[in-house]
Amino acid sequence: MTYSIAQAAARSGLSIDTLRYYERIGLVEPPARDSGGRRDYSDEDLGWLAFLTRLRTTGMPIRMMREYAQLRHRGVGSTARRRQILVEHRAGVRERIAELQSCLEVLDYKITNYELVERNLPLAAELSVEAS
Amino acid sequence: MTYSIAQAAARSGLSIDTLRYYERIGLVEPPARDSGGRRDYSDEDLGWLAFLTRLRTTGMPIRMMREYAQLRHRGVGSTARRRQILVEHRAGVRERIAELQSCLEVLDYKITNYELVERNLPLAAELSVEAS
DNA sequence: ACTTGACCTGGAGTGCACTCCAGCTCCTAC
DNA sequence: GTAGGAGCTGGAGTGCACTCCAGGTCAAGT
Numbered sequence: 381m382t383y384s385i386a387q388a389a390a391r392s393g394l395s396i397d398t399l400r401y402y403e404r405i406g407l408v409e410p411p412a413r414d415s416g417g418r419r420d421y422s423d424e425d426l427g428w429l430a431f432l433t434r435l436r437t438t439g440m441p442i443r444m445m446r447e448y449a450q451l452r453h454r455g456v457g458s459t460a461r462r463r464q465i466l467v468e469h470r471a472g473v474r475e476r477i478a479e480l481q482s483c484l485e486v487l488d489y490k491i492t493n494y495e496l497v498e499r500n501l502p503l504a505a506e507l508s509v510e511a512s
Numbered sequence: 513m514t515y516s517i518a519q520a521a522a523r524s525g526l527s528i529d530t531l532r533y534y535e536r537i538g539l540v541e542p543p544a545r546d547s548g549g550r551r552d553y554s555d556e557d558l559g560w561l562a563f564l565t566r567l568r569t570t571g572m573p574i575r576m577m578r579e580y581a582q583l584r585h586r587g588v589g590s591t592a593r594r595r596q597i598l599v600e601h602r603a604g605v606r607e608r609i610a611e612l613q614s615c616l617e618v619l620d621y622k623i624t625n626y627e628l629v630e631r632n633l634p635l636a637a638e639l640s641v642e643a644s
Numbered sequence: 645a646c647t648t649g650a651c652c653t654g655g656a657g658t659g660c661a662c663t664c665c666a667g668c669t670c671c672t673a674c
Numbered sequence: 675g676t677a678g679g680a681g682c683t684g685g686a687g688t689g690c691a692c693t694c695c696a697g698g699t700c701a702a703g704t
Contacts, residue, residue, distance in 0.1 A: 385681070396681085397663055416670050418681055431618070438615045442661070463626035470619045473612055480609050483570045486563070487602045494595035517651070528651085529693055548700050550651055574691070 381423055382412070388421040392429040399429075407432060407442065407449050438473045513555055514544070520553040524561040531561075539564060539574065539581050570605045 388411075389396045399419075402408045408428060412420040421429075435445050448465055451458035520543075521528045531551075534540045540560060544552040553561075567577050580597055583590035 395663075398661085400682090401662065416681080418670085431622075434615045434618050436661095438612060438619075459626050459630055463623060463630070466619055466623050466626070470616065470623065473616055473619065477609055477612050477616075480570060480605055480612075483566045484602065484605055484609075486566050487570075487598055487605065490563075491595060491598050491602065494591055494598070497591055498595070527693075530691085532652090533692065548651085550700085568691095 382414075383421040383426065385419045385421070388419075388426060388429065391426055393433060394429065402429075402432070405442065406446055409453070435469070438469065439476065440469055444469075514546075515553040515558065517551045517553070520551075520558060520561065523558055525565060526561065534561075534564070537574065538578055541585070567601070570601065571608065572601055576601075 383391065385396050385399055388394075389399055392399070394402070399408075403410055408425065410419075411425050412422065414420045432445060432449075435448070436442075444465065448462060451462050451465075515523065517528050517531055520526075521531055524531070526534070531540075535542055540557065542551075543557050544554065546552045564577060564581075567580070568574075576597065580594060583594050583597075
């Protein structure tokens with residue numbers, strides 16, 4: 381199965397421009413071309429794009445994704461380094477989740493506060509909410 | 513208690529430049545000045561900065577933080593809208609956490625895969641890892 | 645008096661990750 | 675055979691959130 385750039389964009393959730401951009405900067409190998417010179421993405425290409433979008437979603441900077449891509453291209457000898465990159469990245473993602481969860485608590489507190497103010501103490505709002 | 517800009521930066525985790533930048537774009541009210549014209553941050557200023565950094569950490573864009581800041585400045589009449597902003601933002605943060613957690617699973621899978629390959633099947637690496 | 649260091653201002657510059665554009669080439673359908 | 679639509683290239687432009695800089699002021703120490 382092969383896919384036009386529009387189909388690849390639809391399936392990966394990236395824009396057509398972004399697909400070409402990723403190719404230009406070496407994040408993805410240039411896909412095959414059809415007889416008219418158009419890109420023909422394979423299932424494997426899409427699989428790699430899917431993984432890349434996971435890395436992006438989790439905030440990996442493009443230069444690191446590129447390092448990973450180049451290691452992958454290099455083959456078996458680079459698996460240790462690739463694993464290391466993923467392990468370090470995973471640690472970062474876990475930290476990020478913890479950070480977000482701690483911020484959630486603050487949001488909860490704030491929201492509860494607003495609700496209390498609106499329901500019971502409309503005249504005390506200036507004092508109890510504006511302070512923070 | 514008041515704080516120099518350097519102290520405010522240290523306590524908020526923002527840079528001095530960022531503090532001045534936030535003031536310029538209306539995210540924070542201009543703090544008091546000392547006799548020499550230097551910024552003198554109050555505890556209340558620092559409290560607001562602390563909350564702002566929570567919003568930033570959770571990915572709220574600056575233009576929305578500014579809207580929130582302006583509502584806050586407007587006083588009691590804006591609490592409903594402020595609460596609404598926080599509630600919507602909280603929903604976004606929760607989604608983001610869920611998204612990260614789903615990506616974590618993919619990372620776990622990949623890492624496990626690499627570990628298996630490195631320990632048991634060094635010669636099969638090309639087949640089992642390169643595919644994705 | 646003079647050096648030092650923190651702070652001031654307005655404005656320019658940076659890095660990231662796209663996103664858009666002009667002008668072109670194909671293929672398909674009428 | 676021609677009009678339309680998808681895709682192509684190289685390069686320029688965008689939005690965001692800072693970050694840096696030049697040239698100046700001010701207060702304290704020596």
